[in-house]
Amino acid sequence: MEFGKKVLLATITYIIWFGSVLAWNVDHFQVTLSPDTAKVWEALDLTIEAVDKNNKTVSDYNGMILIFSESDPEAELPITLEDNTYTYKSTDQWKILFENAIKFSKEWTQNINVYDFNDDTIFGIWEATITKGTDSVTSNIEIVSPENGLTIWVNKIKVSGTTEKNHQVQIIVNWKNTLNAASNSEWVYEKEVTGLVDWENIFLAKVLDADGKIIWESKEVKIKVEKNSISLTNVKVTPEEVDSEWQFEIEVLTTPALREVNVTINDIVTKLEETKEWTYTAKIFAPKDEWTYKIDIIMKDELGHEQKELWAASIKVNKVELKSADPTLVPEVKSDKKDLKITWLKLVELKTKSILTWDKVDWAESYNVYKKMEDNNLELITNVLEPKFELEITWDEVKYEYFAVKAMAKTGSWEVYEWDLSEATKIKTGPEMLILLLISIFSAWLYLVSKQKRA
Numbered sequence: 001m002e003f004g005k006k007v008l009l010a011t012i013t014y015i016i017w018f019g020s021v022l023a024w025n026v027d028h029f030q031v032t033l034s035p036d037t038a039k040v041w042e043a044l045d046l047t048i049e050a051v052d053k054n055n056k057t058v059s060d061y062n063g064m065i066l067i068f069s070e071s072d073p074e075a076e077l078p079i080t081l082e083d084n085t086y087t088y089k090s091t092d093q094w095k096i097l098f099e100n101a102i103k104f105s106k107e108w109t110q111n112i113n114v115y116d117f118n119d120d121t122i123f124g125i126w127e128a129t130i131t132k133g134t135d136s137v138t139s140n141i142e143i144v145s146p147e148n149g150l151t152i153w154v155n156k157i158k159v160s161g162t163t164e165k166n167h168q169v170q171i172i173v174n175w176k177n178t179l180n181a182a183s184n185s186e187w188v189y190e191k192e193v194t195g196l197v198d199w200e201n202i203f204l205a206k207v208l209d210a211d212g213k214i215i216w217e218s219k220e221v222k223i224k225v226e227k228n229s230i231s232l233t234n235v236k237v238t239p240e241e242v243d244s245e246w247q248f249e250i251e252v253l254t255t256p257a258l259r260e261v262n263v264t265i266n267d268i269v270t271k272l273e274e275t276k277e278w279t280y281t282a283k284i285f286a287p288k289d290e291w292t293y294k295i296d297i298i299m300k301d302e303l304g305h306e307q308k309e310l311w312a313a314s315i316k317v318n319k320v321e322l323k324s325a326d327p328t329l330v331p332e333v334k335s336d337k338k339d340l341k342i343t344w345l346k347l348v349e350l351k352t353k354s355i356l357t358w359d360k361v362d363w364a365e366s367y368n369v370y371k372k373m374e375d376n377n378l379e380l381i382t383n384v385l386e387p388k389f390e391l392e393i394t395w396d397e398v399k400y401e402y403f404a405v406k407a408m409a410k411t412g413s414w415e416v417y418e419w420d421l422s423e424a425t426k427i428k429t430g431p432e433m434l435i436l437l438l439i440s441i442f443s444a445w446l447y448l449v450s451k452q453k454r455a
Contacts, residue, residue: 026061027053029114029124033102036128040107043100043175043202043220044128046078048114050094057095062088064117071110076103079149079222080200085117100175100202104130140164140216141207150223151257153305159203160190161218168208174201183207196225230299230307231255233278237295241316242286243376246402248315252280254299264296265315290319318376340364340407342421356389356403364407370421372402378421383408 032047050061064087069075077084078101088094104110107130116122141163146152159171162183169181169189174197183189193203205218234253242248252261252272261272261280266287272280287293295313300306344359361367369389370378382389389403404421 025052026050026058026063026116026122028122029065029116030055031112031114031124031126033112033126033128036126037131038104038128039131040105041076041103044102045100046096046098046102046112048096048124050088059094061094062090064088066113066115066117068113069104069111070113071108072104072106074105075110075112076105077101078200080224099200104128106130107132141169141205141218143203143205143218143221146203146221146223148221148223151226151302152223153226153301153303155196155198155225156192156194157196157223158190158192159205160188161205162187163189163205163207163216168212170206170208170214172204172206175204198225200224226255230258230301230305232297232299232307232309232312235295235297235313237313237315240314241318243318243320243372243378244290245285245288246320247283247285249281249283250295250313252297254278254280257301258299259302260300262298264298265293269298286315286317290317292316320376320378340409342367342405342407345405353393354391356391356405358387358405360387361407363409366408368406368408370404370406372404378404 028051030047030049030051032045034045034047038044046067048065048067050058050063052058064085066085067077067081068084069077078086078098080086080098086096088096102112109127110130111125111127114124141161143159143161145160146157163169165183165185165187167183169183171179171181171191171193173179173193177195179191179193181189181191189205201223203221203223206214207216209215232252232254234251236251236253238249238251250263250272252263254261256278258274258278258280261274262269263272263282263284264270265284270282270284272282275281293315294311295315297309297312298306299309340361340363342358342361346357348355348357358367367384367387367389368380369382369384371381373379389405391403406421
């Protein structure tokens with residue numbers, strides 16, 4: 001219990017310190033909605049600036065902010081937000097502007113709240129008066145292409161949609177440019193739009209009657225333009241040096257909206273899995289021969305664009321020699337040998353021990369468990385009769401070690417023989433995961449408490 005209290009206290013101290021570092025001289029946020037009077041579903045600009053006590057811009061603020069409307073939970077927020085959060089970038093020049101990004105769903109005095117994600121004492125609020133508007137959005141006109149939320153990599157796109165045939169259509173781009181089109185006899189209109197701005201673009205289509213009066217209006221469609229869409233942010237190989245045919249992990253961090261990420265090692269292509277947003281990983285077995293192998297990365301986006309990063313990383317493969325502590329073992333006998341392959345290796349990490357299990361091998365007499373030593377050789381550390389190996393977790397230090405398993409059997413002449421090694425397994429022998437879990441739980445609790453305070 002005393003240890004748990006120390007961990008919790010250390011966690012609290014770290015989080016408080018971390019939050020203060022991010023916003024060491026930020027006093028509040030200056031939040032502005034423009035205009036401050038609008039109609040329901042009318043777009044407003046949102047400006048957010050981090051300032052000190054003297055209302056001077058804090059030019060080195062790079063924290064994460066939380067944006068929401070307390071008065072109107074159904075308000076439409078900028079599409080660039082992720083779970084209502086936004087992280088300051090140097091390109092923002094410390095003053096974020098979201099153009100035509102806020103829309104309120106009902107009339108009233110509505111507000112926008114901005115909080116520092118790690119310190120809810122740093123915040124800003126702005127109110128706007130929203131009045132009842134005329135609902136001009138109808139099903140009589142629709143933008144079919146592009147789809148809302150699409151990301152493209154050029155500054156032009158064809159806008160098309162449907163409305164009643166033989167009508168005048170206006171396409172409004174970013175609330176500034178108006179392009180004229182007309183629906184044909186098949187109820188379709190289209191127009192090539194050029195000169196799109198980098199980042200967010202907004203389209204709106206309107207239908208005019210014979211007198212030039214607007215009679216129908218579509219819903220807005222927002223897309224993003226990202227010219228340099230495919231790029232490699234980071235590559236991590238763990239470990240960077242392995243033994244022959246041992247397993248290692250590769251993690252690739254990229255820009256968003258990719259369809260596929262592959263790696264090529266020794267002319268073998270492996271597809272990576274997106275384990276979290278923009279992060280692709282895979283566990284790969286190293287080549288058999290000793291060498292330093294280059295790792296090429298191929299990335300593809302949803303539009304079929306491909307980007308190759310040659311020799312983005314490398315993996316060093318060492319030759320393995322087994323050292324056996326059991327002198328009674330004799331060389332492998334080919335005749336009368338059964339399939340002793342180890343399958344379905346599973347690792348369970350508990351508070352006090354790690355448990356490695358595998359499928360029982362029908363013909364196995366026992367199982368040898370090998371440990372990778374500091375000289376990169378394998379040494380037999382134990383022989384078990386059941387398909388299970390338990391390793392106590394020591395609390396003196398955080399440590400990870402590699403283990404492998406072989407099934408042992410006898411031939412018809414009672415000669416002992418052994419099968420190939422199982423895949424390498426990395427086993428935790430320290431309390432690191434528990435500490436991370438406590439930090440994660442406490443961070444989630446702190447966030448919920450801060451939300452309840454604002455409710």
